[in-house]
Amino acid sequence: MEISAKYTPAQIEAKWYKYWLDNRFFHSEPNEKEPYTIVIPPPNVTGVLHMGHMLNNTIQDVLVRRARMKGKNACWVPGTDHASIATEAKVVEKLKKEGIDKSSLTREEFLEHAWEWKEKHGGIILEQLKKLGASCDWERTKFTMDPDLSQAVINTFVHYYKKGWIYRGIRMVNWDPIGQTAVSDEEVIHKETQSKLYYIKYYVSDNKSEYVTIATTRPETIMADTAICVNPADSRYHSLKGKKVLIPLINREIPIIEDEYVDMEFGTGCLKITPAHDINDYEIGIRHNLPVIDILDDFGKLNSKAEILIGEDRFIARDKIVEMLKESGNFIKEEGYKSQVSYSERTNAVIEPKLSLQWFLKMKEAAEPALEYVMNDTIKLIPEKYKNTYRHWMENVKDWCISRQLWWGQQIPAWYLADGTYIVASNIDEALEIAKTKDSNITKEQLTQDPDVLDTWFSSWLWPISVFDTNVPGNKDAKPNRDLSYYYPTNDLVTAPEILFFWVARMIMAGHEFCNDVPFKNVYLTGIVRDKLGRKMSKSLGNSPDPLNLIEEFGADGVRVGMLLCSSAGNDILFDQSQVEQGRNFSNKIWNAYRLVRGWQVDANAEQPAESKEAVKWFESLLNSSINTIEDHFDKFRLSDALMTTYKLFWDDFCAWYLEIIKPSFGKGIDSNTYSSTLRIFDKLLKLLHPFMPFITEELWSNLEERRDGDSIMIANSPTVEEEIDTVLLADFNLIRGAIVEIRNIRQSKNISPKEELELYYKGQINIALLPVIYKMANISKIDLLENLEKEESGSSFLVNTTEFFVPLAGMIDIEQEIAKIDSEITHLTNFLNSIDKKLSNEKFISNAPKQVIDLELKKKSDSESKIANLSQIKEELLKKR
RNA sequence: GGGAGCAUAGCUCAGUUGGUUUAGAGCAUCUGCCUUACAAGCAGAGGGUCGGGGGUUCGACUCCCUCUGCUCCCACCA
Numbered sequence: 002m003e004i005s006a007k008y009t010p011a012q013i014e015a016k017w018y019k020y021w022l023d024n025r026f027f028h029s030e031p032n033e034k035e036p037y038t039i040v041i042p043p044p045n046v047t048g049v050l051h052m053g054h055m056l057n058n059t060i061q062d063v064l065v066r067r068a069r070m071k072g073k074n075a076c077w078v079p080g081t082d083h084a085s086i087a088t089e090a091k092v093v094e095k096l097k098k099e100g101i102d103k104s105s106l107t108r109e110e111f112l113e114h115a116w117e118w119k120e121k122h123g124g125i126i127l128e129q130l131k132k133l134g135a136s137c138d139w140e141r142t143k144f145t146m147d148p149d150l151s152q153a154v155i156n157t158f159v160h161y162y163k164k165g166w167i168y169r170g171i172r173m174v175n176w177d178p179i180g181q182t183a184v185s186d187e188e189v190i191h192k193e194t195q196s197k198l199y200y201i202k203y204y205v206s207d208n209k210s211e212y213v214t215i216a217t218t219r220p221e222t223i224m225a226d227t228a229i230c231v232n233p234a235d236s237r238y239h240s241l242k243g244k245k246v247l248i249p250l251i252n253r254e255i256p257i258i259e260d261e262y263v264d265m266e267f268g269t270g271c272l273k274i275t276p277a278h279d280i281n282d283y284e285i286g287i288r289h290n291l292p293v294i295d296i297l298d299d300f301g302k303l304n305s306k307a308e309i310l311i312g313e314d315r316f317i318a319r320d321k322i323v324e325m326l327k328e329s330g331n332f333i334k335e336e337g338y339k340s341q342v343s344y345s346e347r348t349n350a351v352i353e354p355k356l357s358l359q360w361f362l363k364m365k366e367a368a369e370p371a372l373e374y375v376m377n378d379t380i381k382l383i384p385e386k387y388k389n390t391y392r393h394w395m396e397n398v399k400d401w402c403i404s405r406q407l408w409w410g411q412q413i414p415a416w417y418l419a420d421g422t423y424i425v426a427s428n429i430d431e432a433l434e435i436a437k438t439k440d441s442n443i444t445k446e447q448l449t450q451d452p453d454v455l456d457t458w459f460s461s462w463l464w465p466i467s468v469f470d471t472n473v474p475g476n477k478d479a480k481p482n483r484d485l486s487y488y489y490p491t492n493d494l495v496t497a498p499e500i501l502f503f504w505v506a507r508m509i510m511a512g513h514e515f516c517n518d519v520p521f522k523n524v525y526l527t528g529i530v531r532d533k534l535g536r537k538m539s540k541s542l543g544n545s546p547d548p549l550n551l552i553e554e555f556g557a558d559g560v561r562v563g564m565l566l567c568s569s570a571g572n573d574i575l576f577d578q579s580q581v582e583q584g585r586n587f588s589n590k591i592w593n594a595y596r597l598v599r600g601w602q603v604d605a606n607a608e609q610p611a612e613s614k615e616a617v618k619w620f621e622s623l624l625n626s627s628i629n630t631i632e633d634h635f636d637k638f639r640l641s642d643a644l645m646t647t648y649k650l651f652w653d654d655f656c657a658w659y660l661e662i663i664k665p666s667f668g669k670g671i672d673s674n675t676y677s678s679t680l681r682i683f684d685k686l687l688k689l690l691h692p693f694m695p696f697i698t699e700e701l702w703s704n705l706e707e708r709r710d711g712d713s714i715m716i717a718n719s720p721t722v723e724e725e726i727d728t729v730l731l732a733d734f735n736l737i738r739g740a741i742v743e744i745r746n747i748r749q750s751k752n753i754s755p756k757e758e759l760e761l762y763y764k765g766q767i768n769i770a771l772l773p774v775i776y777k778m779a780n781i782s783k784i785d786l787l788e789n790l791e792k793e794e795s796g797s798s799f800l801v802n803t804t805e806f807f808v809p810l811a812g813m814i815d816i817e818q819e820i821a822k823i824d825s826e827i828t829h830l831t832n833f834l835n836s837i838d839k840k841l842s843n844e845k846f847i848s849n850a851p852k853q854v855i856d857l858e859l860k861k862k863s864d865s866e867s868k869i870a871n872l873s874q875i876k877e878e879l880l881k882k883r
Numbered sequence: 884g885g886g887a888g889c890a891u892a893g894c895u896c897a898g899u900u901g902g903u904u905u906a907g908a909g910c911a912u913c914u915g916c917c918u919u920a921c922a923a924g925c926a927g928a929g930g931g932u933c934g935g936g937g938g939u940u941c942g943a944c945u946c947c948c949u950c951u952g953c954u955c956c957c958a959c960c961a
Contacts, residue, residue: 006921173959191958198961217961230961264960272961281959341958354959389887390956397957498955533894535954566909567895571888573954575895583910586923593921600920642897645909657925667919742927749915749927756918802904833905846941854902854942861904 004599008592010556014696018131026715027136029076031487037068037075038491040465040521041137042504043145046081047088047122050129052530052538052576053497055548056568059561060527061495062135063640066692068492069136070719076488077136078468079127080143083119085457086180086188086347089409092118108408108452115409132549134557134695136715143468145460146411153471154411154460155427157511158403160474162425166363167403169415169423173280174402176355178301179348182406183359185456186399187503189352194342198268200333201326203229203246206254213238213246213257214333216268218340219278220326221318224251224307227291228274233259235270249331250322251308258289280354293356301353315353360404360413360453364510368398371509374519380509383525383638384571387498394502403456410454417449424448462507465491465520474515481516494521497529498571525638528573535575551581558694559585565644565693587648588697591690594656595701597664598679604670612773613675616662618727619734620682623654625722626731631689647689655686658738662774680705685720733768737775739801744779744808747797751813758782762790764871765804795882798823798875803864805871816883823876827869834865 021027029036039061044054061077069075092115093103103111127142143150161167174183199220205211213229226248231238238257245254262285263272276286277295286293296307301315309325310318326332343352372395374380375388382388404413415423416432418439426432429445436443460467463474470485481489490512496505505524512520530538530545538545551560562584568574627650634643663679665671684705691698691714702714740761748755758780764787772784787807796809797819837858840846847855 004920007923215961219961262960267960275961279959279961281961284959340961386888393886393957569896572896577895577910579910580895582923586921589921589923593924595920597920637899639897642908645897648909656920660920664920746927752915755916755926829905836905840941843941849941850902857903864904 004596006593006596008556008589008697010558010588010696011553013700014132014134014557017696017699018134020699021136021713021715022139024711024713025140026713027077027138028140029074029138031483032074034072034074036488036492037065037073038078038488039065039076039493039495040078040468040491041080042494042496042500043080043082043143043461043464044126045084045087046119046124046126046144047084047091048081048126050126050548052545052548052564053527054126054130055133055560056530056564056574057495057497057527058130058133058135059564060525060568060640061493062133062695063561063565063692064493064495065136066695066715067635067719069715070688070691070717072718075136076138076141078141078143079130079135079137079139080141080464080468081123081127081145082457082461083144083146083410085405085407085410085454086177086182086184088115088119089407090180090348092409111408129549132552132557133561136695141468145457145464149471150460150463150467151411152427153463153467153474154455155414157459157463157474157515158411158414158455159425159427161362166366167360167425168363169358169360171356171358172361172402173283173354174357174359175343175345176299176353176357177345177348177350178299178353179350180345180407181299183355183357183402183404184345184347184352185402185458188346189343190346191341192344193339196338196340196342197335198338199323199326199335200269201249202331202333203249203273204331205241206245206247211241213241213271214269215271215273217273218338219275219319220322221303221310221315222275222278222296223248223273223322224253224303224309225275225277225294225296226253226255226273227276227286227294228255228289229257230260230263230272230274230285231257231270232261232263232265234261235263235265237270249329250325258285258291260285260288277356278354283354283356295356297353297355301350316351359402360415360451361400362403362459364398364401367510367514368395368506370513371395371506374509374513380519380521381523383523386571387501387526390498391501391506395506401456403459404451404453405456406452407454408452410457411460413451413453413455415451417451418443419447423451458503458507461504462511463515465489465494465508465512466515474511485516489516490519491521493523493525495525495527498526499529501526523638526571527568528571530574530576533575533577535573538576546576546578551578555581555585556588556696558588558697562587562644562648562693565641568641570638570640587652588694590652590656591694591697591701594651594660595683595704597660598683599704601665601676602670603673603676605673607665607670607672609672609674610663610773611770612777613663613672615734615771615774616659617675617678617682619730620654620659621678621724622727622730623734624650624682624685624720625724626726626728628689628720628722629726644693647686647693651686651690655682658778662777687714688717688719691715691719730768733771734774736767736801736804737771740799740804740806741775741779743799743801743806744775744781747799747808747810751797751810753810753813755780760784760809762787762807762809763804764788764807766802767804792878795879800868800871803867803871805875807875816879820876820879820883823872823879827872827876830865830869830872834862834869837862837865 065075065077095118096103096114175189177184196218198216198218200214200216201220202212202214215229229246241257245256247254263270274282274285274291276283276291276293294306296303297315298304303310303313303318305311310321345352372392375382375391414427415425416429417423418436424432424435426435429448432448433445436448466473469488470482473481508520512518532538532544536542536544560581563581566580627646630646631643634646663675687698687702695715699714760783761781762785775781775784787805794809795811795814796807797814798805798807841858
């Protein structure tokens with residue numbers, strides 16, 4: 002069969018993915034083997050694959066495939082997250098396009114639309130992951146709003162409520178006027194924004210000629226002011242003590258109060274206090290018993306309490322108020338001012354601090370064990386630098402606002418009675434039972450459930466538990482089922498550092514609370530995928546390639562390699578398509594190596610050439626030592642190093658050296674010994690490559706030998722080191738290799754065709770058994786000792802380590818040039834020798850340095866001395882000849 | 884404002900408790916090759932004194948101080 006010179010991935014990938022699925026190779030059930038478990042960070046159910054997912058899931062797949070090939074029972078659990086805010090926003094937007102307003106729908110009607118949307122778009126991203134080759138156990142696919150997972154969330158709420166950690170209270174929360182919900186502190190992004198600082202006069206009420214000047218960035222909230230505040234130590238304002246001022250435009254009277262919070266240096270040293278719309282003002286208000294006037298509605302528009310500009314959006318109102326203040330004579334000036342403005346992560350709306358009634362979970366106690374697990378390395382963060390950040394956060398946790406004013410999610414299991422009290426229970430029937438203990442006449446209809454849903458993270462923090470067993474959360478008596486006790490704690494979690502607190506820390510808390518154990522042992526934190534200019538990839542910048550197009554163009558294996566090559570843990574990835582091209586090129590290289598080997602005919606009568614015999618021995622040693630290196634890299638989660646080691650082993654050592662050495666001459670067959678050794682080596686190389694490049698390795702492995710249906714490289718055992726590594730042979734080979742490179746170098750610089758045979762003479766240490774390799778690889782006709790050389794021959798000399806080589810090149814040599822070359826080498830070595838001598842003659846060095854270091858220096862000294870001697874002798878010969 | 888991290892060839896990065904022939908890799912570059920697996924290739928080569936300055940040490944890319952530049956996290960100065 003004719004095989005194309007170019008690897009074409011498309012059909013091959015589809016074929017093998019189907020084969021793996023049909024054979025259920027991804028599926029795992031508890032058995033007697035050691036488990037290896039990863040739970041996927043569930044992507045948003047309506048999300049589409051972006052480069053971050055590509056990186057993250059490639060890494061997970063590499064880890065899972067490798068564990069599987071190391072004989073572990075590997076289980077990678079996939080699934081999606083319901084993502085309250087993001088999904089609800091998408092559904093609202095979609096309805097809007099159809100002319101339907103969310104407010105015109107009942108909760109039930111809206112949820113029907115939402116589920117419809119979820120069924121239609123949900124899981125697209127999981128299908129995309131399949132294109133990447135992800136070996137997830139799809140039979141275990143979960144969704145955070147599956148009925149049983151939702152029930153686990155409810156149970157968790159009840160559990161913490163009973164424990165006394167959940168409470169309801171009025172607090173200043175981060176209000177998202179677009180998302181129409183409270184968001185947690187972690188969902189708020191501070192961005193430096195150019196805004197303005199406005200200086201405004203507030204006249205004293207009993208003396209219209211006197212006024213104070215305040216500086217504010219939010220003039221539209223002056224109608225909500227309930228005081229003016231100065232620092233008690235500020236002598237400028239002592240005369241105003243106890244006086245009252247009038248709010249401009251609406252002329253409401255408010256007191257001047259004193260509080261040390263005020264910074265005398267900033268602005269005018271005079272601060273307007275707006276308890277309803279600023280967290281600090283709110284706290285000052287509590288201290289001074291000030292009223293709270295909330296002039297904004299949930300959409301960020303002025304309400305009737307504002308008295309003026311009712312119904313106007315807060316930002317439009319700002320400009321209008323400024324104009325009005327100018328007209329009324331209260332406006333003094335405005336200056337440019339840079340400040341940190343809070344934005345909602347989900348909707349990018351400017352966050353409005355808002356007082357509202359919310360549910361909270363106490364965090365302090367939960368954080369303690371969760372911190373301990375990480376600090377004592379029960380859970381390892383990779384890279385370690387995140388330990389600091391983690392500790393800082395855990396030592397400063399605040400209570401978690403877990404209620405969201407949304408419909409899409411798990412509704413809070415609290416039922417209100419007519420008298421305003423409430424009952425927390427797992428379901429309405431339980432709630433009714435409890436209610437009946439107070440009032441036996443009460444009916445279901447009289448119970449109203451809290452309309453809010455729980456924060457998405459309140460479900461995803463259970464993920465590593467609830468994908469295996471939904472009984473445990475909130476149910477202390479339930480015994481963990483077989484899956485949970487087998488797969489949990491999971492092994493590795495691969496995720497982005499930005500959700501270390503959102504998600505990772507909380508999973509650790511939940512794991513401790515419900516399973517009394519860590520949820521995972523290692524957390525590998527990937528970097529952010531950026532473009533080559535260092536900008537974060539985003540839709541709005543349009544700088545993100547479509548992952549599926551990339552896969553189509555370069556193959557999944559190529560894309561995986563491209564992503565991994567530049568991804569050390571915790572470092573951001575500067576993505577450049579050229580990396581994917583490199584991955585594609587590598588696929589092609591592997592493909593062609595296979596084409597070469599496959600094209601060979603075995604000649605049963607052929608003897609094994611000496612160089613082939615040596616090459617097999619050498620490569621097997623090298624392969625083993627590489628396996629050790631790769632193992633070490635994986636242990637340290639240095640995946641790109643592991644890949645690079647494999648890459649070079651295949652491309653440089655196997656293709657450029659091994660295959661070239663054993664390659665039979667044109668038209669000849671290959672001896673059976675070398676051939677079978679080569680197949681064995683190829684097999685091992687494919688297995689080493691498989692976790693990184695699953696498709697091409699499966700394709701080639703399946704063709705390498707007769708396979709039966711149900712065979713697969715993905716369930717084969719990865720190669721292990723069985724015999725001792727011959728390090729002497731490796732070193733000997735390197736010397737030979739160095740000599741060959743030098744000879745090729747001479748050819749290039751002297752313009753000698755590779756087809757022209759040369760002779761080689763040497764003096765010094767060399768492994769004679771490897772000489773045949775030189776004959777073949779450097780096209781040498783004769784190798785002999787230097788002492789047997791006719792003295793008058795001219796040629797080119799070089800050293801490899803301390804072995805001297807000479808290539809006779811009668812008439813092709815510029816003797817002056819050769820001498821100059823040798824002179825410069827001697828100078829270099831002499832300088833080097835001097836620096837060693839300086840060290841060795843330093844008494845402090847001799848007395849302080851460890852013996853190995855001194856021995857090494859002595860070895861360096863003797864080596865360079867003998868090199869210099871050799872070179873000097875060569876130079877002498879040359880001088881005689883000129 | 885507080886905290887953390889980074890700064891090594893054109894680019895992306897290694898360099899594991901300071902000593903391994905006076906700093907490594909991949910890509911890119913340059914030179915020569917369509918050599919019967921691969922031009923998505925082959926062969927060869929060049930390129931950095933480790934951000935600047937100071938210090939500790941027999942010895943520093945590696946430790947300390949300082950300056951410069953960048954990144955990230957946290958934070959309620961209007």
